[in-house]
Amino acid sequence: MKERNETNAQLDDMDRTILNQIQSHFPVETRPYLVLAEKLGCSELEVIRRVQNLKDREIIRRIGANCNSRKLGYTSTLCAARVPAHLMKRFVAEVNSYPGVTHNYRREHNYNVWFTLIAPSEQDIDRILDGISEVTGVSEIISLPAERLFKIQVDFEV
């Protein structure tokens, strides 16, 4: 946690401006960094150098598309499981082995493991969860698919 604050302290104003621009408004143009450079009043090379540096420092995890899984015809859900301590390691390894599991957290609750699961259909979701129960011996897994989205904030001011 402390390490993160130190990392952020090392960002200068230009880094912050770049990060705030390219989270949601990465130019879909032939020379995106030239477009940014013109906005920022610096050279294209300077922007490229800084973005590469931010990636090297792992402040930027990835540059690409974040898709709406439902538009792509996929189904997604949030799952919660009650996992006894002695089964935790095995359960986490099994759950994480699925590419459709994109986020997984241990939380302070009776339902102590929470993960998101994306799959082509609801049948696939059921099949995957049954499979996880069978392999790990953890039977208490609930699936709570979103019925309605009130808010999803996709970028954050740095």
Place this chain on the structure above:
Amino acid sequence: MPDSRQFTSLEKKIIHELQQDLPVVDRPFAVVAEKLKVSETELLEKIRELIADGTIRRFGATLRHQRSGYDANAMVVWEVESERLDKVGAIFASFREVSHCYQRPALADWPYRLFTMIHGRSPQECRQIAKRMAETAGVESYSLLFTMEELKKTTMVYFSEVG
């Protein structure tokens, strides 16, 4: 469930490719276009279309920590009567400390219908935010589930069969 459509083979390839990491070079889309054997112009047009129709929700950089300086986050779950879900959901969504707000089903041992992710500088601040949300919306039963450990965080790869 609304509006999923058929995607062409090229669209699937583009979506699959854009789930990866764009190279940091002066013409990154030219690199991708070459890989997919299309022109750069066609690729750019297709990407703009996919953004415009909402298939791509966001195109750009994903940061390692989404909120710099906000060390604590909590999933807060709320027990709300069906007829008040609309109103309470809208109130929660209006809090700037809330990044996500969803309605989900109630189950036999799970009474909480609204889910919010809240971000604060400390667990204590998260509790204060949740209290303020509860008072504003008039919700009495809720629970904060603090993150104890991140076990996985990755990007979904769609249409892996065409990649």
